[in-house]
Amino acid sequence: MVNLAPGLHSGRLDPKSYEENFSDLHPAYNKHEALVASDRCYFCYDAPCMTACPTSIDIPLFIRQISTGNAIGAAKTIFDQNIIGGMCARVCPTETLCEQACVRNTAESKPVEIGRLQRYATDAAMEQDRQFYTRAPATGKTIGIVGAGPAGLACAHRLAMKGHAVTIYDARPKAGGLNEYGIAAYKAPGDFAQREVDYILGIGGIDIFDGQMLGRDFTLEDLRQKHDAVFLGMGLGGVNALNAPGDHINGVIDAVEFIANLRSADSKADVPVGRRVVVIGGGMTAIDAAVQSKLLGAEDVTICYRRGKENMNASEFEQDLAAQKGVLIRHWLKPAEIHHKDGHVSGIELEYTHIEDGQLKGNGHKLTIACDQVLTAIGQKLDVAGVETIRLDGGKIAIDEHCRTSIAGVWAGGDCAAGGDDLTVSAAAMGRDAAESIHQSLS
Missing domain, CATH: 3.50.50.60 (FAD/NAD(P)-binding domain)
Incomplete structure (x- = not known):
C-alpha cells in the first residue's frame, strides 16, 4: 500500500476484488442469448427505436439479421450509419434513447436489449477484422481534423471512404478522446477503445499526430493553409x-x-x-x-x-x-x-x-x-485557445445544419459544437454528417 496523503491511499483492495469490481457492466451475449433476445423484436415498420437513435441505425434490420444467424451482416448495417457502433453499444444511455422507445415497453415493460445486441454484432465483425469499406480513388484533397475522439474519428473514416486524405491532430498521447480517457472502466474494460481506433484506421488514408494541441502547436490558420478543409472535433478541454x-x-x-x-x-x-x-x-x-x-x-x-x-x-x-x-x-x-x-x-x-x-x-x-x-x-467548457475568431453559441462553436462554422472551409461537431449533447453517439453522428458536407463542398 502506498501512502500519498492522510486518508488517500492506493491498493485498498486485493487483486481479485479489483478484477471483480471492474468486470464488464453488461457482459457480452453468447450466440444462444443473442438469438433469444433478437426473437423478442417486433421488427416494427417506422420503428420508433430508429427515430430515437441519433445515428438512425436501422435497428429492426440488424436485429433481424442477428435472428437469422447473420451477425456480420448486422455489423455492416450498424457501421453503415455509425462506425463508432462498438463503443456506443457499451456506453450509450440506451435506456433513454432506443430502448426507451421500444414498443416492447408497452407490451411487457421490458424493451429489447438493443445495446447488447449491437455489441454482439459489432464484436463479431471486429474480432474477425472484417472491413466492410474500401477507399474510393484518391481525390487529391486533404482534410485536417482536430481531435481524435468519436466526432473526429467518425468524420475521418467517412472522408477516407470518399477517397480524401485525412490528418488528425490530437492533444492527448493516445487517440480515442473521451472513449479512451473519460468512460468508466467497467463500461469498456480491457483495451477496447484502442482496438476500435485500430479498426477504424484499418480503412487507410488516415494519419494521426498525437500530442498536437490547437492554439499551442499550430493555429487554425495553419490548418486552413495546409488543408482543403478543416473539421474541429476537439471536445471540451476546459x-x-x-x-x-x-x-x-x-x-x-x-x-x-x-x-x-x-x-x-x-x-x-x-x-x-x-x-x-x-x-x-x-x-x-x-x-x-x-x-x-x-x-x-x-x-x-x-x-x-x-x-x-x-x-x-x-x-x-x-x-x-x-x-x-x-x-x-x-x-x-x-x-x-x-x-x-x-x-x-x-x-x-x-x-x-x-x-x-x-x-x-x-x-x-x-x-x-x-x-x-x-x-x-x-x-466542462470549450477551451477557446485557437478558435478565438470563430463565432460561438452558448459557449460552444456555432454551426449550421451542415456543421459549417462561421469561417469558410471550417466545420465542427461533437461536444465542442453547439447542439452536441455530450454523448458518444451524437458526436459520431455529427462527425459523419460533417464529412458528407465536406465531401459535397470539395466535390
Missing part, C-alpha cells in the same frame, strides 16, 4: 471552477482527470482514493466518478447535487446503479467551503438550496460532511 473557498486544497480533484487517471493506470491498485469521498455534480461523469471510487475501495461515497433528482443529467439507470454500488445521492446542496487540515481536505461544507422566483438560491442552512477527497464534476 473545466468549470468550483468557486468555493478551499477548492485548491490537496485532495480536490477534477472528476474527469480522476477517471482519465484510472483509465490509463497500469493497475487499478495504483490509483489512490479517499476513505470518504464526496462528488459534486449530477451528470454521468459524477456517477462514473462516484461508482468507481466505491469500486476502488472507498468506504463512504456521497454525491451532492444542487437541484432535485428529476433535474439530474444522469439517467435514472445510472442513478440506480450508483445506489446499488452503495453511493449515497443527496439533493438540494451546493458547496460553500472546503475544509482542510495540514493542507489536505478534511471535509466539505454545503448549503441547502431551493427554488425561489424560478432561481436556485441558498437558504443559509448548512451542513458539513467529513471527507478525504472531493471530486468535482460540474461540467
Whole structure:
C-alpha cells in the first residue's frame, strides 16, 4: 500500500476484488442469448427505436439479421450509419434513447436489449477484422481534423471512404478522446477503445499526430493553409471552477482527470482514493466518478447535487446503479467551503438550496460532511485557445445544419459544437454528417 496523503491511499483492495469490481457492466451475449433476445423484436415498420437513435441505425434490420444467424451482416448495417457502433453499444444511455422507445415497453415493460445486441454484432465483425469499406480513388484533397475522439474519428473514416486524405491532430498521447480517457472502466474494460481506433484506421488514408494541441502547436490558420478543409472535433478541454473557498486544497480533484487517471493506470491498485469521498455534480461523469471510487475501495461515497433528482443529467439507470454500488445521492446542496487540515481536505461544507422566483438560491442552512477527497464534476467548457475568431453559441462553436462554422472551409461537431449533447453517439453522428458536407463542398 502506498501512502500519498492522510486518508488517500492506493491498493485498498486485493487483486481479485479489483478484477471483480471492474468486470464488464453488461457482459457480452453468447450466440444462444443473442438469438433469444433478437426473437423478442417486433421488427416494427417506422420503428420508433430508429427515430430515437441519433445515428438512425436501422435497428429492426440488424436485429433481424442477428435472428437469422447473420451477425456480420448486422455489423455492416450498424457501421453503415455509425462506425463508432462498438463503443456506443457499451456506453450509450440506451435506456433513454432506443430502448426507451421500444414498443416492447408497452407490451411487457421490458424493451429489447438493443445495446447488447449491437455489441454482439459489432464484436463479431471486429474480432474477425472484417472491413466492410474500401477507399474510393484518391481525390487529391486533404482534410485536417482536430481531435481524435468519436466526432473526429467518425468524420475521418467517412472522408477516407470518399477517397480524401485525412490528418488528425490530437492533444492527448493516445487517440480515442473521451472513449479512451473519460468512460468508466467497467463500461469498456480491457483495451477496447484502442482496438476500435485500430479498426477504424484499418480503412487507410488516415494519419494521426498525437500530442498536437490547437492554439499551442499550430493555429487554425495553419490548418486552413495546409488543408482543403478543416473539421474541429476537439471536445471540451476546459473545466468549470468550483468557486468555493478551499477548492485548491490537496485532495480536490477534477472528476474527469480522476477517471482519465484510472483509465490509463497500469493497475487499478495504483490509483489512490479517499476513505470518504464526496462528488459534486449530477451528470454521468459524477456517477462514473462516484461508482468507481466505491469500486476502488472507498468506504463512504456521497454525491451532492444542487437541484432535485428529476433535474439530474444522469439517467435514472445510472442513478440506480450508483445506489446499488452503495453511493449515497443527496439533493438540494451546493458547496460553500472546503475544509482542510495540514493542507489536505478534511471535509466539505454545503448549503441547502431551493427554488425561489424560478432561481436556485441558498437558504443559509448548512451542513458539513467529513471527507478525504472531493471530486468535482460540474461540467466542462470549450477551451477557446485557437478558435478565438470563430463565432460561438452558448459557449460552444456555432454551426449550421451542415456543421459549417462561421469561417469558410471550417466545420465542427461533437461536444465542442453547439447542439452536441455530450454523448458518444451524437458526436459520431455529427462527425459523419460533417464529412458528407465536406465531401459535397470539395466535390
